[in-house]
Amino acid sequence: MTQYPVLSCTAIDAREPRALAEFYRVLLGLHYRPGDEAPPPPQADDTAWIVLLDDDDRRVLAVQGKPDLRPSTWPSEEVPMQLHMDFRVPDAAALETQRARAERLGARLLMDRSADPHEPLHVMGDPEGHPFCLLVG
Incomplete structure (x- = not known):
């Protein structure tokens, strides 16, 4: 047993979780956790939790649906940056x-x-x- 918790992955909210997961998949060279791949068109995608893995199949990033998300207005603090x-x-x-x-x-x-x-x-x-x-x- 380890003395400290281990970060599993970073999760971020998105109004369109599939689109954001695909953005980070391509940008960072990741792949979907089995079962989280994009559904074939024209099937609707209602996935609310999508996990991206590295080449060693370790969780790196998760994207979860949040339809009412207000995007950060950084550098303005009107809607602050919650994480980066x-x-x-x-x-x-x-x-x-x-x-x-x-x-x-x-x-x-x-x-x-x-x-x-x-x-x-x-x-x-x-x-x-x-x-x-x-x-x-």
Whole structure:
């Protein structure tokens, strides 16, 4: 028995859980837990809890349905950021490559600190409005 709890995964709320799970699946190179794969069209998707796994089949991220979610308005505090994730890349070239990929997948740029000499980063908003950082480190 371990002395400390172990993080199982991070769960985030989404108005459209299937779409957000697919965004993070593609962005991070993850795969669905068996049974959580997208249903074939035109079947309706009413999945309210979708788990994404890494290459070792460890839980990394879960997305749960929350139809009344109010997206963060960060950097405004009108609707505060409740959580954000940081994703590390090896260098400035990878930072720009991953920013462009995230935007193609539906993210939007919220802040550009790519010229910061100490910690170059981009703050992005995922398709549901959750902020996340891409940073060199």
